[in-house]
Amino acid sequence: MQYRIGIDLGGTAIKAGIVDETYQVICSHQQPTVEGFELVVADMAETARIAAEKAGLRLDDFPSVGVGSPSCINPYTGLLVFSNNTNWRNMPLKQELEKYIPVPVFIENDANCAVVGEMLAGAAKGYRHVLMLTLGTGVGGGLIINGRLFSGGDGMGAELGHTPLVACGEPCTCGISGCLEAYASVTALIRQTEKAMSDNPESRMHAHAVAHGGVSGRTAFDCAREGDAVAKRVVDQYCTYLAAGIGGFINVFRPEIVLLGGGLSGAGDTLLEPVRKKVEQFVFAHDIIGAPPIERAALGNAAGTIGAAYLGDI
Numbered sequence: 001m002q003y004r005i006g007i008d009l010g011g012t013a014i015k016a017g018i019v020d021e022t023y024q025v026i027c028s029h030q031q032p033t034v035e036g037f038e039l040v041v042a043d044m045a046e047t048a049r050i051a052a053e054k055a056g057l058r059l060d061d062f063p064s065v066g067v068g069s070p071s072c073i074n075p076y077t078g079l080l081v082f083s084n085n086t087n088w089r090n091m092p093l094k095q096e097l098e099k100y101i102p103v104p105v106f107i108e109n110d111a112n113c114a115v116v117g118e119m120l121a122g123a124a125k126g127y128r129h130v131l132m133l134t135l136g137t138g139v140g141g142g143l144i145i146n147g148r149l150f151s152g153g154d155g156m157g158a159e160l161g162h163t164p165l166v167a168c169g170e171p172c173t174c175g176i177s178g179c180l181e182a183y184a185s186v187t188a189l190i191r192q193t194e195k196a197m198s199d200n201p202e203s204r205m206h207a208h209a210v211a212h213g214g215v216s217g218r219t220a221f222d223c224a225r226e227g228d229a230v231a232k233r234v235v236d237q238y239c240t241y242l243a244a245g246i247g248g249f250i251n252v253f254r255p256e257i258v259l260l261g262g263g264l265s266g267a268g269d270t271l272l273e274p275v276r277k278k279v280e281q282f283v284f285a286h287d288i289i290g291a292p293p294i295e296r297a298a299l300g301n302a303a304g305t306i307g308a309a310y311l312g313d314i
Contacts, residue, residue: 003057003062005017005051005309006065007047014031016030016044019305025305026055035086037086037088048101065103066105075108076155078093106311106312107311112149115131115132115303117304118132118261120310121299122297124144128256129144129146135185135261136186136262136264139160143160163245164176169183170183180241189217189220193220196231205223219231235274261303
């Protein structure tokens with residue numbers, strides 16, 4: 001059996017997983033992310049080496065090593081062009097890693113790795129045209145077209161979270177105003193929840209926040225399920241923003257399936273059902289040609305590891 005290895009470079013931890021031919025992560029290793037590019041690169045290689053040893057393998061037993069990072073990545077040049085977490089710019093991630101790792105290294109944005117993983121082994125298995133959004137602190141996006149990962153002409157395409165949604169709207173962390181991320185991320189949902197709570201002191205969301213250590217992405221969804229009218233309005237508005245963004249992507253790409261991942265996807269049908277219904281109003285000729293199914297991603301954090309491990313094949 002041939003094994004693959006995928007590395008997830010996160011803001012708080014570096015994780016490496018060994019993936020078998022059935023796309024199962026058979027063992028893994030992780031360690032905290034330190035400061036400094038050179039130290040991080042050395043730690044990535046070390047994390048991968050230890051994960052390989054746990055499987056009784058060496059790094060040169062693998063055909064390649066794949067890396068996913070929440071950064072602006074150019075997979076063609078091997079550069080980490082920009083990382084919001086560290087403020088790294090144009091760092092030669094591939095080239096530096098290959099000083100430690102004796103096989104080819106492939107690098108990609110973490111959301112791109114996740115959609116590859118879901119296509120290979122998750123909720124999009126069997127599909128060749130897939131669009132995925134990850135709903136977390138930001139909104140990540142990944143796109144598969146005809147079975148191949150789409151990265152654009154310079155390798156940095158499919159930044160779906162930074163598609164303009166509202167002209168001159170809420171400021172986004174990227175410096176643009178009105179991005180989908182500024183309305184459909186967990187960060188945005190928390191802001192929307194806090195505004196509704198401030199305007200409605202009678203809402204049960206106040207008690208929920210006290211009981212759960214503060215306002216989170218779950219606050220409005222949990223209270224909406226319990227019947228709180230204010231929370232229902234927050235959820236309804238949030239789902240409208242998300243559906244509008246998804247509808248626009250469907251009109252452009254016409255994927256066979258749309259996946260929602262990230263922490264907020266854990267809301268399940270409380271999120272999925274209203275989004276499915278609302279998407280129809282944003283999809284061109286929906287009454288004639290329909291819209292693709294919208295489903296929850298299946299693999300969780302493993303999607304990025306699996307996708308990264310198979311970057312050399314996709």
